[in-house]
Amino acid sequence: MNITVKDLSYRIQDKPLIASISLDIQEGELVGLIGPNGSGKSTLLKNMYRVLAPDQGEVFMNDKDLSRMSHKESARHVAVVSQETSVAFDFTVQEIVFMGRSPHKKMFDTDTSQDREIVHQALSRVGLLHRARSSFSTLSGGEKQRVLIARAVAQQASCLILDEPTNHLDIRYQLQIMDLVKTLKITSLAALHDLNIAAYYCDRLYVLKAGRIIASGSPEQVLRQDLLQDVFEVATEINRHPLTGKPSITFLPEMVVRS
Numbered sequence: 001m002n003i004t005v006k007d008l009s010y011r012i013q014d015k016p017l018i019a020s021i022s023l024d025i026q027e028g029e030l031v032g033l034i035g036p037n038g039s040g041k042s043t044l045l046k047n048m049y050r051v052l053a054p055d056q057g058e059v060f061m062n063d064k065d066l067s068r069m070s071h072k073e074s075a076r077h078v079a080v081v082s083q084e085t086s087v088a089f090d091f092t093v094q095e096i097v098f099m100g101r102s103p104h105k106k107m108f109d110t111d112t113s114q115d116r117e118i119v120h121q122a123l124s125r126v127g128l129l130h131r132a133r134s135s136f137s138t139l140s141g142g143e144k145q146r147v148l149i150a151r152a153v154a155q156q157a158s159c160l161i162l163d164e165p166t167n168h169l170d171i172r173y174q175l176q177i178m179d180l181v182k183t184l185k186i187t188s189l190a191a192l193h194d195l196n197i198a199a200y201y202c203d204r205l206y207v208l209k210a211g212r213i214i215a216s217g218s219p220e221q222v223l224r225q226d227l228l229q230d231v232f233e234v235a236t237e238i239n240r241h242p243l244t245g246k247p248s249i250t251f252l253p254e255m256v257v258r259s
């Protein structure tokens with residue numbers, strides 16, 4: 001399934017937070033959304049997963065307008081892993097992953113053996129079967145993110161939207177989460193802060209600045225010194241990494257640039 005965003009704008013009290021955003025994510029692509037703090041990444045994603053309603057523009061899953069679907073139908077197409085890992089009440093890990101099955105159920109439907117198998121597979125995929133009965137609140141940040149990805153897997157949606165999925169995680173878990181997302185091979189859009197992670201994992205990138213997309217393309221096309229200077233206001237040195245073959249960015253502090 002592919003995602004197309006057409007001319008999307010969202011404002012609060014006449015202040016445009018995002019304006020005229022158009023983008024597409026092709027079947028199976030992992031596309032990164034990068035941009036400085038406050039550039040509108042979360043606002044765009046929230047408009048895409050219907051927590052916010054755009055003032056203008058549409059989001060299509062293949063050729064179906066998302067806003068014309070029931071929320072339950074949208075949830076069968078799009079799973080979301082957001083930054084907030086706090087969950088009210090003391091649910092167990094498997095209870096949270098079972099929540100991914102709810103878009104497929106009618107009211108009062110009970111869990112079937114097929115649901116149990118799907119949840120089992122999802123937990124196995126993120127390497128957390130052994131924590132199935134643990135309380136979610138006792139997990140580490142990285143484990144919590146993996147549970148939320150397992151919930152998204154159990155949802156069996158064909159698209160995944162991730163808002164800074166590696167936020168607050170140490171480098172090992174950052175790589176583990178991104179490896180996991182990559183191996184899912186689901187059409188995915190992820191807001192990312194770490195440009196080296198974006199360069200390594202993403203097939204394509206969109207760059208947001210002050211609520212507008214100002215560049216897009218492969219990591220090699222987008223991650224250029226002049227663009228990073230303009231958007232993030234930092235000096236960089238960019239090389240092709242000898243092992244990964246991807247752009248490798250070294251950030252140069254002011255004192256280094258001046259010396």
Ligand SMILES: Nc1ncnc2c1ncn2[C@@H]1O[C@H](COP(=O)(O)OP(=O)(O)OP(=O)(O)O)[C@@H](O)[C@H]1O
Pocket residue numbers: 012017035036037038039040041042043044
């Ligand atoms: N409810 C709101 N009311 C007013 N302004 C808002 C609201 N939500 C977001 N904003 C503003 O919109 C802009 C974009 O915010 P958004 O959270 O989308 O940016 P972001 O790129 O995700 O930032 P970050 O990298 O810091 O997470 C910011 O200036 C923010 O202060």
